Amino acid sequence: MVQINGKAYEAAGKTVGSVIQELEYDVRTIAVELNEEIIPKATLNQVTLKEGDVMEVVSFVGGG
Amino acid sequence: MGTKEAFYQALVKRHGAENQKKFDDATVAICGLGGLGSNIAICLARVGIGKLILIDFDTVDVTNLHRQQYKFNQVGMPKTDALKENLLEINPFIKIETHQVKLTDENTSSLIKDADVICEAFDNAECKAMLTDIVFTNYPEKYLVSGSGMAGLSSANDIVTRKITSHFFISGDGVSDVNAGTGLVATRVMVCAGHEAHMVIRLLMGEINP
Numbered sequence: 001m002v003q004i005n006g007k008a009y010e011a012a013g014k015t016v017g018s019v020i021q022e023l024e025y026d027v028r029t030i031a032v033e034l035n036e037e038i039i040p041k042a043t044l045n046q047v048t049l050k051e052g053d054v055m056e057v058v059s060f061v062g063g064g
Numbered sequence: 065m066g067t068k069e070a071f072y073q074a075l076v077k078r079h080g081a082e083n084q085k086k087f088d089d090a091t092v093a094i095c096g097l098g099g100l101g102s103n104i105a106i107c108l109a110r111v112g113i114g115k116l117i118l119i120d121f122d123t124v125d126v127t128n129l130h131r132q133q134y135k136f137n138q139v140g141m142p143k144t145d146a147l148k149e150n151l152l153e154i155n156p157f158i159k160i161e162t163h164q165v166k167l168t169d170e171n172t173s174s175l176i177k178d179a180d181v182i183c184e185a186f187d188n189a190e191c192k193a194m195l196t197d198i199v200f201t202n203y204p205e206k207y208l209v210s211g212s213g214m215a216g217l218s219s220a221n222d223i224v225t226r227k228i229t230s231h232f233f234i235s236g237d238g239v240s241d242v243n244a245g246t247g248l249v250a251t252r253v254m255v256c257a258g259h260e261a262h263m264v265i266r267l268l269m270g271e272i273n274p
Contacts, residue, residue: 033068038200060192063242
């Protein structure tokens with residue numbers, strides 16, 4: 001199991017990029033944190049999730 | 065009588081000599097000089113941060129005055145110039161570098177390279193995400209303090225600072241989107257700007273938690 005934003009998913013073995021797509025996040029307005037590191041966007045499809053990983057997708061909202 | 069020494073001693077008295085030395089030695093980049101950025105800059109100038117790098121492409125508009133730290137007589141000026149003028153009136157000893165440009169994938173990395181801490185203060189969600197990506201792709205050792213969710217008139221107490229990683233912090237309620245019909249209001253934007261500025265000074269002091 002992989003924890004994504006506090007929920008458990010059967011996502012081990014999948015890439016971060018494919019999971020982001022499956023969960024229908026807009027990649028233009030998010031930052032992806034995996035095990036307390038920010039994953040550069042250019043490498044989302046190269047990073048494979050492992051059993052026990054903890055991921056957070058931060059969705060930014062407008063205003064400043 | 066205001067002298068540089070008196071100004072500095074007043075800061076040392078309140079922040080402690082050790083912290084003040086750290087603030088004085090620090091460089092902070094502020095990306096976007098709207099409601100968040102202009103308020104963050106004023107806080108950091110008052111605290112005695114040594115150097116600010118101010119980045120914004122825009123000019124002051126009359127519709128900015130309800131929440132941004134500009135004056136009626138500055139309408140039409142580049143925000144970089146207007147804010148520099150206002151900051152130097154408060155703290156004439158601060159070093160200020162200005163860049164009147166739109167930050168892009170190409171130019172951002174070089175403009176922020178000297179900063180110890182970067183404040184994200186854009187209006188647009190895509191720009192917030194872009195800056196996060198650029199900072200942690202190029203400078204994983206730098207600190208980034210960002211703002212997300214401060215529009216509208218709901219409780220100011222919903223605004224918090226969250227630690228996302230050891231180097232990435234986000235202030236805001238995370239959900240109040242300016243595009244959801246609620247405009248930006250001076251008070252709530254200032255609360256969020258205060259959170260961001262306070263996280264900056266905590267990081268400079270060596271405090272790594274919000």
